[in-house]
Amino acid sequence: MNRATSSEPGHPPSTTNWFKSSHSASNSSCVEVKFDPHTVSIRDTKDNGNGPIIAVTATQWTTFLATLDDQPTTETGSALTTLNTPDQGTILRATATGTTLRFTKTEWDMFLAGVHTHEFNHPATHATAHPK
Numbered sequence: 001m002n003r004a005t006s007s008e009p010g011h012p013p014s015t016t017n018w019f020k021s022s023h024s025a026s027n028s029s030c031v032e033v034k035f036d037p038h039t040v041s042i043r044d045t046k047d048n049g050n051g052p053i054i055a056v057t058a059t060q061w062t063t064f065l066a067t068l069d070d071q072p073t074t075e076t077g078s079a080l081t082t083l084n085t086p087d088q089g090t091i092l093r094a095t096a097t098g099t100t101l102r103f104t105k106t107e108w109d110m111f112l113a114g115v116h117t118h119e120f121n122h123p124a125t126h127a128t129a130h131p132k
Contacts, residue, residue, distance in 0.1 A: 020045065021114030024107075031092075031103060031111035035122055042092065044101045054094040054101060056080060058122040068115050 017034065024030040029046040040061040042054045056064070060079035067078075083091045090108040092101045103111070114120055 018043070021110045021119055023113035023117075024110040028107075028110075029104070030107045031101075033120055037124065040122055042101065044103065044107075052099050052101060054080070054092065054097075054099050056094065058125045061120075061122055062125040065115055065120060068112065 018032045019034070020030040020032050029044065032043050032045050034041045034043075035058075038058050039055055040058055042056075043049070044051055056079045063078055064080045068082075079095055081093045081095060083093065085091060085102070088105040090103050090105075092103065093099070111120075
């Protein structure tokens with residue numbers, strides 16, 4: 001598994017492998033993401049690759065990340081929604097399929113730290129949003 005690192009700070013790795021935030025410890029459970037040309041897949045490392053996977057378009061993912069940047073603890077609507085749990089964790093839900101992933105507070109906080117430093121920007125939408 002690759003961690004979200006690249007030669008340029010704030011840019012996601014150019015890989016189609018699963019990766020997690022550089023803010024997560026290498027041996028900890030966390031939100032794990034994989035980029036394909038037009039799709040983003042999300043899973044929970046606690047499931048060891050055997051649990052549910054949520055897939056959304058790169059555009060839907062970019063919209064979701066922008067919403068998280070503005071309001072990290074509220075329900076976000078559109079393709080993905082979040083719900084806070086009584087134990088301060090977060091449930092990520094795919095609106096279209098109802099598939100859910102449950103993350104602890106620490107796991108979600110490390111993911112949000114990566115979101116805030118732009119580690120999870122999809123390369124296709126990042127290039128469109130930030131032309132050279």
